[in-house]
Amino acid sequence: MREAWHGVSDDAHVNRFPDMHDIGDAAVRSGFRDPVLDVDRLRVSYEKPESFFADLTALGGRNSLQNRSRSLTGKARFGAMKAALADQRTLTLDLELIYGHCWASGAPPPDGEVRINAGQIGRRKR
Numbered sequence: 001m002r003e004a005w006h007g008v009s010d011d012a013h014v015n016r017f018p019d020m021h022d023i024g025d026a027a028v029r030s031g032f033r034d035p036v037l038d039v040d041r042l043r044v045s046y047e048k049p050e051s052f053f054a055d056l057t058a059l060g061g062r063n064s065l066q067n068r069s070r071s072l073t074g075k076a077r078f079g080a081m082k083a084a085l086a087d088q089r090t091l092t093l094d095l096e097l098i099y100g101h102c103w104a105s106g107a108p109p110p111d112g113e114v115r116i117n118a119g120q121i122g123r124r125k126r
Contacts, residue, residue: 004084008077011069020098027102037100046091049082055093 005013018026024035046052085091 001085004081007084008080009069009073012065012067013063013081015063015065017096020096023098023100024102027100032102032104035100035102037098040097040099042095042097044093044095046093049085049091052085052091052093 002014005011020037020039024037027035044055046055
């Protein structure tokens with residue numbers, strides 16, 4: 001799809017998605033620990049671009065890129081992109097489904113800051 005759009009428009013149309021390792025690294029940077037992730041790969045084939053677009057619409061797939069064009073895509077440009085897709089014998093969509101879990105330990109405090117849970121401060125007995 002990215003190649004089909006590239007032949008028609010210089011605007012960004014197709015999202016890029018993070019790798020499984022990037023997601024694990026982001027979890028650790030966010031204060032989680034011991035992330036365990038796994039991946040299943042799925043390939044879906046379409047004979048017609050219309051079926052592909054119907055699935056994207058049902059999934060809520062939208063162009064959310066910051067550098068996307070803010071105007072509507074005209075019929076001519078969309079038609080040219082569809083024609084480029086139709087030239088392919090089979091349109092395939094490769095999905096990487098990422099599953100994972102990790103433990104929450106709270107976000108680490110910023111450098112130089114110390115946090116003390118007030119509930120852990122004992123009371124002085126008289």
